[in-house]
Amino acid sequence: MFKSAAATVIALLVMYGAAWAETTIVFATDATWPPMEFVNARKQIVGYSIDYMKAAGREAGFRPVFKNTAWDGIFAGLASGKYDAICSSVSITEKRKKAMDFSEPYYTVRQALIVGRTSHARSLADLKGKKVGGQIGTTGYFAIKAAEGVIPKSYDEIGLAMEDLNVGRIDAVVCDDPVAANYALLKYKDTLKIASVIKTGQVEQYGIAVRKGNTGVLDLVNRGIRAVKAKGIDQELKKKWIGQ
């Protein structure tokens, strides 16, 4: 018992010793956003964004550490220095750019409208006077709020919104298309469907968010993202996690 404990301690020390050689970057991630980032059955944080950052770390020489953080308040934690960066499917928007710096985009995303299987709604315009849910503080939720006549409803996690749509408390959900596909085509494939992709008139892309002026971390992450794109690793990851 004692021996094995001592062995574990030594093993840990050796592991950390090796890790100290390269920079560690702590990423906050709201792991409730399958397939981009989520917690799997073995309680590990996995997903497309996670694998992407791990690959970027290998290319640029940093060790990514992921910290599961609730979405609501994730930006406040970045500003107060609880972690170095956010890798959580953060869309780059003008408003967010004022509060934080962004890496180069690593994924292009669209907003999808999910409705019940029997619903005839094709767009947000068809849902006037109806309740539409989204995750608090996401571009999907902002799209709902911008739509005229729709009653927006904000949830802490997208899964809770999907469950409410599933039992019929709300009439539609808006979120990023890979996540929408995950819920509508896998988890709730018998009850929900993707109605359409919402046209917002602008390209929406994910980026890694860092504290304003933190160029050290930003440069490392950018170098990693560029290398991953150049080697085509991102295409493999897309096949693995999103299936396209």
Add this chain to the structure above:
Amino acid sequence: MADRDTGVEKIEIGDGAAIPVPEDRGLLSAWWIALCGTIGLLIVLPLVKPDPYADILRFVPDGILVTFEVTIASISLALVVGLITGLGRISSNRFFNLLASLYVEVVRGIPLLVQLFYIYFALGRFVRVPDIVAAVIAMAFCYGAYMGEVFRAGIKSIDFGQTEASLSLGFNHRQTMMYGILPQAWRTILPPVGNEFIALLKDTSLVSILAVSDILRRGREYASESFNYFETYTMIALIYLLITLVLSRLISTMEHRLSHYERR
């Protein structure tokens, strides 16, 4: 013996400083300072820095309404549930007694947050109720058990002699409870009910996880879009504080009016 005759000064024994009297100046001023400070900040901050603060004040009012709706509906339902539970707990009918006791044991052992999730999401599969109704049911279900204990304690605080007197006058058990015990017990029950009311109002902030647009939810929505977390939560805290300060004063006034027998 001799002391009494010779008129040695009488020694007065009071409550001491540990139990302040409501008329106590210190207590009054603490409340006044808190109230004036809260109102002052709520007025000064939006005037000095209108950019986030005034915007926040414009954004949350419908949330205040929802918070009150949930609180008042929950407390009304909880009072009814509590009265039935309290009577069940002292009932000589073994079935009702067991049922009420079981309810109290189960509810007190489960955190309110878990109960909220349970009633909203778990039961949502079988019974479809609107979000606010689900929140009210969950809050009333939880607080009903607490209220039950308050009622039971209040009823038990009435001397058994009252029941005996009432029964010997020819009242039956129901009449004894309705006309004899409950009107007296109400005075003991009211202060803790008032406290539960304020506690419930504060606990309604938990329903914001159910996507009910209460004060906290509105604040979080504002903060998530503007990133003004500090400013938003400052205002949210001040609004809650103002409401509970006013309510606690109302309740202590009511309590004071009801305490005929303890007046000095």
